[in-house]
Amino acid sequence: MKKVTVLFICVLLLSSCHPITQAGEGDAYLVMNEYDIAVNLTEESEPEDEDEPAPLTAMLVPKPEDVISPEEITVLYSGGLFMYNVETDTVVFKKNEHGRYPPASIAKIMTLLVVLDNVSDLNALVEVTYEAFADFDNGDPNMEDAAGAKIEQGQTNLSYLDCLYALILPSACEAANILAYNAGGGSIPNFIDMMNDKATELGCLNTNFTNASGLYEEDYYSSAYDMFLITKYTLDKYPLFEEIYKSPFHSMPPNDENPEGYFVRNTSAGLRVLHEMDFAEGIKIGSIYEYFHGSTRIDGFLTFVSMAEKDGLTFITVSLDADYYNDEGKWSGFHYDDHAALYEWAYEVFEIEEY
Numbered sequence: 001m002k003k004v005t006v007l008f009i010c011v012l013l014l015s016s017c018h019p020i021t022q023a024g025e026g027d028a029y030l031v032m033n034e035y036d037i038a039v040n041l042t043e044e045s046e047p048e049d050e051d052e053p054a055p056l057t058a059m060l061v062p063k064p065e066d067v068i069s070p071e072e073i074t075v076l077y078s079g080g081l082f083m084y085n086v087e088t089d090t091v092v093f094k095k096n097e098h099g100r101y102p103p104a105s106i107a108k109i110m111t112l113l114v115v116l117d118n119v120s121d122l123n124a125l126v127e128v129t130y131e132a133f134a135d136f137d138n139g140d141p142n143m144e145d146a147a148g149a150k151i152e153q154g155q156t157n158l159s160y161l162d163c164l165y166a167l168i169l170p171s172a173c174e175a176a177n178i179l180a181y182n183a184g185g186g187s188i189p190n191f192i193d194m195m196n197d198k199a200t201e202l203g204c205l206n207t208n209f210t211n212a213s214g215l216y217e218e219d220y221y222s223s224a225y226d227m228f229l230i231t232k233y234t235l236d237k238y239p240l241f242e243e244i245y246k247s248p249f250h251s252m253p254p255n256d257e258n259p260e261g262y263f264v265r266n267t268s269a270g271l272r273v274l275h276e277m278d279f280a281e282g283i284k285i286g287s288i289y290e291y292f293h294g295s296t297r298i299d300g301f302l303t304f305v306s307m308a309e310k311d312g313l314t315f316i317t318v319s320l321d322a323d324y325y326n327d328e329g330k331w332s333g334f335h336y337d338d339h340a341a342l343y344e345w346a347y348e349v350f351e352i353e354e355y
Contacts (some may be wrong), residue, residue: 077322077334086314100221101320104286107214132177165250173213180212216291218282224300231322279310300324304335
């Protein structure tokens with residue numbers, strides 16, 4: 001496989017080498033400076049056959065002479081962060097990227113991926129059984145107040161595709177369970193095994209899925225790096241994913257409560273709204289305002305996957321474990337703040353050079 005040469009010119013001292021493997025790519029060696037900003041990704045070899053993709057012909061370079069960490073100029077709230085440049089296959093910034101945190105609803109990206117891997121006809125109708133709703137009625141406070149899409153038990157006119165839109169746009173948890181039951185051969189636990197098998201296949205070393213929706217469970221975790229692997233793989237393999245997450249709404253079929261049909265709307269595009277960045281968009285948000293260990297209530301957290309495209313540069317950013325509440329006890333929006341700060345920093349610092 002062609003190993004890509006990407007050079008970051010940087011005056012900060014280099015400190016250590018870390019091997020990385022991107023989903024679908026070969027091994028490379030990443031030299032990081034003390035701020036965990038990528039500065040060199042290198043090694044070349046001849047392509048093994050004619051089917052190999054053409055090598056990248058661009059490198060990401062800093063516009064100023066000094067490249068400083070974004071953490072030197074702003075507060076970053078998330079526990080785990082991973083930022084990647086698409087054009088040059090470069091890790092731009094990372095912070096505790098292998099730390100294990102609850103993913104919340106960004107886990108639904110894996111739910112979508114496993115469905116697309118295993119269902120050939122997305123227009124086929126699904127069974128909407130009791131199993132899809134049982135989690136929300138079992139007395140577990142971590143399963144209460146789950147986001148939904150007004151789907152009704154016993155509904156017979158719902159397709160896989162309808163459920164995928166409901167899964168991603170309003171982050172519907174019953175849609176996640178419906179997809180899991182049907183794509184899992186009538187078994188939600190079987191589908192969860194399929195999710196974990198796929199994570200292993202993609203090289204995720206710090207991920208364990210226990211449900212299809214991302215609702216909090218104690219042994220449910222992922223990392224910013226693993227969620228990046230899952231997201232990039234899904235974007236690369238299935239163009240439908242981009243079509244879905246960029247949709248402002250989707251028309252759902254009628255049911256008893258909505259005899260004329262109804263729309264579900266996208267709740268993941270808030271970055272653009274909050275920060276007026278018309279070049280950035282949310283791919284998937286996760287939000288849990290509280291969770292419980294036994295009877296102990298704990299303030300929740302925010303997760304986010306986003307993408308920005310401007311000036312010939314495309315970045316994918318994943319964040320986990322931002323506090324749900326700020327110091328005033330109000331919804332913080334810290335996940336949006338982190339992504340906006342990283343994009344502002346990256347577009348100020350880097351540009352593409354052809355070679």
